[in-house]
Amino acid sequence: MSETITTPAPFGDNLFRFAKTLLGTIVWTSALIFGLYILVFYAFAYVSGDTAQWNKVLPGLYDAENGGSTAGIAVHFLAGGIILVLGCLQLLPSVRERYPMVHRWSGRVYVVACLLAAVGGLVFIALKGTIGGLVMDIGFIGYGLLMFLAAIQTARYARRKEFKRHRAWALRLFALAIGSWLYRMDYGFYIGFGGRSGHTENFTGWFDYFMDFWFYLPNLVVVEIILAEYPFFQRPWVKIAGATTLLLASLFLLFASYFFIKDYWGPGILGGL
Numbered sequence: 001m002s003e004t005i006t007t008p009a010p011f012g013d014n015l016f017r018f019a020k021t022l023l024g025t026i027v028w029t030s031a032l033i034f035g036l037y038i039l040v041f042y043a044f045a046y047v048s049g050d051t052a053q054w055n056k057v058l059p060g061l062y063d064a065e066n067g068g069s070t071a072g073i074a075v076h077f078l079a080g081g082i083i084l085v086l087g088c089l090q091l092l093p094s095v096r097e098r099y100p101m102v103h104r105w106s107g108r109v110y111v112v113a114c115l116l117a118a119v120g121g122l123v124f125i126a127l128k129g130t131i132g133g134l135v136m137d138i139g140f141i142g143y144g145l146l147m148f149l150a151a152i153q154t155a156r157y158a159r160r161k162e163f164k165r166h167r168a169w170a171l172r173l174f175a176l177a178i179g180s181w182l183y184r185m186d187y188g189f190y191i192g193f194g195g196r197s198g199h200t201e202n203f204t205g206w207f208d209y210f211m212d213f214w215f216y217l218p219n220l221v222v223v224e225i226i227l228a229e230y231p232f233f234q235r236p237w238v239k240i241a242g243a244t245t246l247l248l249a250s251l252f253l254l255f256a257s258y259f260f261i262k263d264y265w266g267p268g269i270l271g272g273l
Helices: 011-048 051-057 067-090 093-098 100-127 134-159 163-177 179-194 206-214 217-227 236-272
Strands: none
Touching: 011 067, 011 179, 011 236, 067 093, 067 100, 067 163, 093 100, 100 134, 100 163, 134 163, 134 206, 163 179, 163 217, 179 206, 179 236, 206 217, 217 236
């Protein structure tokens, strides 16, 4: 009677699996709390008519004389909050496998919310423009267009039952969806520990220009590392390097999330309820 010999997984594979799980747990938890904050502080304020409070956090965001831009950014915030809350649910394998109907219907809402968030942000830029001018306009327009594309592709491959491609695009879509969450955390971390060098009130400093693209483009690179669809990302040394990158990102996000939840998101949620 022959015995089946199980070969232990290589060190790089185990490290990468652990790093991916840790990063996913931190991202989902922090993004979920931030999504609730967005819904309570921004979306609820618009519905209740207290839109002027937006300017306490983001000066100039609310413009009483430009109803179109206010409506556009309100849709962006409302849809963005839904995205962050549902995105954490959509990526859970347990929900997808045990409750496929929940996954499908929440997925439809999720994709529509992503499209609305993209369109709402693009409308705001078209009618009012960003505070940072042309460079920020370009960066944020690119962000909106990529999110729109990822949402369409996610739905397209789901309808065609090409689930491997569907999940790959869904992961890219989530990586883009958490961009607004990362944008705030990166700024908070940089200003809190690096001072305000490179940042100006009208967001035209060198760090501001850097952040116009940094808050979403590296996310797509991380997704490709996780998906490992290309041979380059399957090499052992690349997996170890990728796992190290994910672990460092996890430590940063855990540290930043603690301070944002304690000082901003937590009080914002409790104060708005």
